[in-house]
Amino acid sequence: MSTRAERAHQFFLDLQDKITETVATIDGRPFQTDTWDRPAGGGGRSKVLQDGHVIEKGGVMVSFVTGEMSEAFAQQFPGRGREFMATGISLILHPRNPHAPTVHANFRYLEKGKAGDSVAWFGGGADLTPHVLYPEDARHFHQVWKDVCDRSEVASYGGLKKWCDEYFYIPHRKEARGVGGIFFDYLGIDAPELGGKAADLEHVERFVKDAGGSFLDAYVPILERRKNVNFSEAERDWQLHRRGRYVEFNLVYDRGTTFGLKTDGRVESILVSLPSPVKWTYGYEPEAGSKEAELLEVLRTPRGWVD
Amino acid sequence: MSTRAERAHQFFLDLQDKITETVATIDGRPFQTDTWDRPAGGGGRSKVLQDGHVIEKGGVMVSFVTGEMSEAFAQQFPGRGREFMATGISLILHPRNPHAPTVHANFRYLEKGKAGDSVAWFGGGADLTPHVLYPEDARHFHQVWKDVCDRSEVASYGGLKKWCDEYFYIPHRKEARGVGGIFFDYLGIDAPELGGKAADLEHVERFVKDAGGSFLDAYVPILERRKNVNFSEAERDWQLHRRGRYVEFNLVYDRGTTFGLKTDGRVESILVSLPSPVKWTYGYEPEAGSKEAELLEVLRTPRGWVD
Numbered sequence: 001m002s003t004r005a006e007r008a009h010q011f012f013l014d015l016q017d018k019i020t021e022t023v024a025t026i027d028g029r030p031f032q033t034d035t036w037d038r039p040a041g042g043g044g045r046s047k048v049l050q051d052g053h054v055i056e057k058g059g060v061m062v063s064f065v066t067g068e069m070s071e072a073f074a075q076q077f078p079g080r081g082r083e084f085m086a087t088g089i090s091l092i093l094h095p096r097n098p099h100a101p102t103v104h105a106n107f108r109y110l111e112k113g114k115a116g117d118s119v120a121w122f123g124g125g126a127d128l129t130p131h132v133l134y135p136e137d138a139r140h141f142h143q144v145w146k147d148v149c150d151r152s153e154v155a156s157y158g159g160l161k162k163w164c165d166e167y168f169y170i171p172h173r174k175e176a177r178g179v180g181g182i183f184f185d186y187l188g189i190d191a192p193e194l195g196g197k198a199a200d201l202e203h204v205e206r207f208v209k210d211a212g213g214s215f216l217d218a219y220v221p222i223l224e225r226r227k228n229v230n231f232s233e234a235e236r237d238w239q240l241h242r243r244g245r246y247v248e249f250n251l252v253y254d255r256g257t258t259f260g261l262k263t264d265g266r267v268e269s270i271l272v273s274l275p276s277p278v279k280w281t282y283g284y285e286p287e288a289g290s291k292e293a294e295l296l297e298v299l300r301t302p303r304g305w306v307d
Numbered sequence: 308m309s310t311r312a313e314r315a316h317q318f319f320l321d322l323q324d325k326i327t328e329t330v331a332t333i334d335g336r337p338f339q340t341d342t343w344d345r346p347a348g349g350g351g352r353s354k355v356l357q358d359g360h361v362i363e364k365g366g367v368m369v370s371f372v373t374g375e376m377s378e379a380f381a382q383q384f385p386g387r388g389r390e391f392m393a394t395g396i397s398l399i400l401h402p403r404n405p406h407a408p409t410v411h412a413n414f415r416y417l418e419k420g421k422a423g424d425s426v427a428w429f430g431g432g433a434d435l436t437p438h439v440l441y442p443e444d445a446r447h448f449h450q451v452w453k454d455v456c457d458r459s460e461v462a463s464y465g466g467l468k469k470w471c472d473e474y475f476y477i478p479h480r481k482e483a484r485g486v487g488g489i490f491f492d493y494l495g496i497d498a499p500e501l502g503g504k505a506a507d508l509e510h511v512e513r514f515v516k517d518a519g520g521s522f523l524d525a526y527v528p529i530l531e532r533r534k535n536v537n538f539s540e541a542e543r544d545w546q547l548h549r550r551g552r553y554v555e556f557n558l559v560y561d562r563g564t565t566f567g568l569k570t571d572g573r574v575e576s577i578l579v580s581l582p583s584p585v586k587w588t589y590g591y592e593p594e595a596g597s598k599e600a601e602l603l604e605v606l607r608t609p610r611g612w613v614d
Contacts, residue, residue, distance in 0.1 A: 034590075048589045059589065172568040240584065247585075248578075251558035252568060261479040261559060271555075272589045277547065278554075280581040282355045282366065283341075 004120065004205065005064075005085055008109040012062045012089040013045070015212045019091060020047045020060050022216055026223065027052040031060070036266055041066040042085075046269045054100075054227045058093040059272035069112075073263075078191045079112035079119035086110045088124075089212065090256070093219075094275040098239035100226035101130035101137060101178070102246065102275065103219045106256070107212050109205075120201060122208045123185035125160070126215060127168050128222075129178030129246060131239040133295040135305075137222045138179040142305040144218035145182045145211070152207040154199040157306075160184050163195065165302040170249050175299040177249045181218075182211075238292050241284050243275035250274060311427065311512065312371075312392055315416040319369045319396040320352065322519045326398060327354045327367050329523055333530065334359040338367070343573055348373040349392075353576045361407075361534045365400040366579035376419075380570075385498045386419035386426035393417045395431075396519065397563070400526075401582040405546035407533035408437035408444060408485070409553065409582065410526045413563070414519050416512075427508060429515045430492035432467070433522060434475050435529075436485030436553060438546040440602040442612075444529045445486040449612040451525035452489045452518070459514040461506040467491050470502060472609040477556050482606040484556045488525075489518075545599050548591050550582040557581060 020031045031047040038044070044063030049055050066085040074082040088108030095102065107124035128141045142161070149157035164183035169176050186196025188204045250257045250273055260270040286292030327338045338354035345351070351370030356362050373392040381389040395415030402409065414431035435448045449468070456464035471490035476483050493503025495511045557564045557580055567577040593599030 050589055057587075057589070172571075172574050244581070244583075247554060248558060251555060252565065258559065264479075267479050268590055271587060274551070274587040276551075276585075276587040278583075278585045278587075280364075280578060280583040280585075282357055282364070282579045283575055 002111060002120070004201065005087060005109060005111060008122075008205070008208075009062075009064050009087040011209055011212065012087060012107065015089055015215075016045065016047060016060050016062045016091075019216060020049075022220065023049065023055060023058065023060075023093065026220070026227070027054040029053060031058075034268075036269070038063075038065050038067075038266070044266065044269060046266075046272065048272055052096075054095055054097070054223070056094050056096040057272070057274075057276050058091075059269070060089065060091040061269050061272065062089050063087065063269070074112070077110075077112055078121075078186065078189050078194070078196065080117060081113045083114055083118075084110065084112045090273075091215075092273045093223075094243070095223065095227060097227055097229060098131045098231050098235040099134075099229040100223055101128050102243075103128055104273070105212075105215050107208050109208075119189050121186045121188040121196065122201075122204050123187065124208060124211065125164055125167075125181060125183035126211070126218060127164055127178055127181035127183070128219075129242075130295065131242045132235065132291060133179075133298055134222075134226070137226070138305045140221060141179070141181060141218050144214055146306050148207070148211050148214050149182065151210060153203045154187060154197070155182075155184065155207050157182070161304075168249065170245060170253065172252075173245060173248070175245065175296065176302050177246065177299075179298065179305065180302060237279070238286070240277055240279040241281060243278045244280045247274055247278055309418060309427070311508065312394060312416060312418060315429075315512070315515075316369075316371045316394040318516055318519065319394060319414065322396055322522075323352065323354060323367050323369045323398075326523060327356075329527065330356065330362060330365065330367075330400065333527070333534070334361045336360060338365075341575075343576070345370075345372050345374075345573070351573070351576065353573075353579065355579055359403075361402055361404070361530070363401050363403040364579070364581075364583050365398075366576070367396065367398040368576050368579070369396050370394065370576070381419075384417075384419055385428075385493065385496055385501070385503065387424060388420045390421055390425075391417065391419045397580075398522075399580045400530075401550070402530065402534060404534055404536060405438045405538050405542040406441075406536040407530055408435050409550075410435055411580070412519075412522050414515050416515070426496050428493045428495040428503065429508075429511050430494065431515060431518065432471055432474075432488060432490035433518070433525060434471055434485055434488035434490070435526075436549075437602065438549045439542065439598065440486075440605055441529075441533070444533070445612045447529060448486070448488060448525050451521055453613050455514070455518050455521050456489065458517060460510045461494060461504070462489075462491065462514050464489070468611075475556065477552060477560065479559075480552060480555070482552065482603065483609050484553065484606075486605065486612065487609060544586070545593070547584055547586040548588060550585045551587045554581055554585055 042065035064087040105126035146157040149155040160182035190198035349372035371394040412433035453464040456462040467489035497505035
């Protein structure tokens with residue numbers, strides 16, 4: 001294991017503490033902590049807040065896994081050989097109030113190949129899923145990520161914003177999952193067919209730390225101003241149906257989720273991303289001209305939020 | 308289009324009427340009917356019962372589609388060429404009462420290839436998903452299907468029961484979706500690698516009609532005796548979580564659902580199969596020795612229900 005891997009893992013653990021402490025303070029309820037071992041190598045620490053006052057369901061998970069990929073799986077990644085190690089932080093917060101958006105973020109570091117013949121890269125991103133559209137929230141969220149990108153030698157906000165819109169898309173609904181944010185992968189290696197870009201790993205690491213460290217700036221102001229907005233039963237119902245879309249994306253398309261489920265990952269840590277409760281109603285459509293219809297319009301045609 | 312395809316389609320339409328009329332009488336609320344056209348050829352008729360007194364969400368869908376498969380997709384099926392036609396009935400009923408099991412059934416007929424050089428087969432099955440285990444319900448359900456198989460020249464209950472257990476399985480939960488029933492595919496063609504079996508299509512058609520016509524016998528007695536059982540809030544909560552498993556199976560593994568979503572099928576008709584409302588709670592486990600734990604035990608180790 002490299003010192004960069006150790007450093008990234010420690011950064012993710014510290015970030016997990018910082019984020020959960022802040023969110024727990026806002027919520028008034030603590031996260032519960034579970035640590036787990038992976039029989040094939042490594043393990044993780046999951047922090048979960050369930051039935052909070054503000055957060056109806058939330059999880060901030062850190063893992064560090066090592067081992068050998070199957071031959072077929074190894075071929076999908078850059079680098080020779082099947083040995084790998086991966087560490088990452090993944091978080092999702094589903095607030096109770098329909099006016100407060102769901103947020104997701106993930107940052108990860110991977111190495112593949114034997115020592116001396118290995119490749120390494122970072123991936124990650126953050127995206128926002130409102131159920132009631134507040135353009136100023138979307139603008140704030142994107143502005144934070146644009147600033148992070150602008151501070152970095154290795155990240156271009158325009159490219160990462162576009163990648164996010166493309167990734168968090170639900171083809172069968174012809175809708176984006178939310179108003180996006182940033183998404184990147186294979187940052188640090190020359191793999192254009194995967195979206196990867198050769199870059200100094202020192203610079204990439206600095207960018208990822210800056211992004212991780214900016215998560216609370218991106219989300220907390222939004223949560224603070226929406227968490228106590230009065231809402232109607234109809235708005236709550238709309239939220240539960242929008243959560244259905246979130247479930248559809250995660251179970252049908254999300255690579256992390258489907259990969260985890262199909263490779264015997266820790267199911268509880270993977271599916272803590274699913275909101276609860278959730279509804280599906282046949283032919284559920286908002287009225288034309290309503291603010292729900294306006295949100296759908298934005299989800300069907302991703303727009304720019306900052307210059 | 309062959310006369311067998313026309314005959315199968317008409318049988319499915321009549322069966323849809325018969326099943327929805329019977330269920331609507333039990334429920335006290337009618338199904339709503341939507342007919343739809345498929346731009347590339349064919350269309351369907353969906354009958355949906357939402358927020359009924361007995362059925363919280365249910366759909367009985369018939370479709371008849373014709374066209375050309377993509378080359379890649381065509382190669383996954385027996386027969387030459389890309390032309391195909393398919394007609395089928397698919398139904399799912401999610402009762403409100405946690406003591407009344409969810410039921411699913413599907414019967415379909417397919418032809419592939421040009422006239423004079425085509426292959427044809429039937430597929431289908433029925434399976435039961437209880438949230439509270441009543442062994443007598445599982446026995447009754449299986450006995451009906453065993454009797455149908457025993458009356459047929461082309462179906463062996465043992466094989467179809469096993470296929471059902473294997474198909475409706477959730478690998479990441481290491482659980483069956485329910486207590487099974489029967490499942491078959493490619494019946495009528497010699498395709499052992501797909502589970503298909505050469506058989507006289509007259510015999511197969513008679514078997515499918517007998518099976519479709521037996522659905523109400525298999526399910527209605529169970530629904531009648533469980534629909535009004537008193538239940539606790541804890542039982543309702545358990546039901547909502549078990550419904551989460553149903554969503555996981557349908558969105559992650561069910562071939563019909565994922566195929567439909569990824570090939571631009573009619574989303575509302577495909578996802579009417581999803582129950583509502585649904586819950587996911589991190590680390591949700593029944594108490595040892597409870598009847599919920601007993602159900603899990605059965606789902607983890609499929610058993611025989613009839614001799």
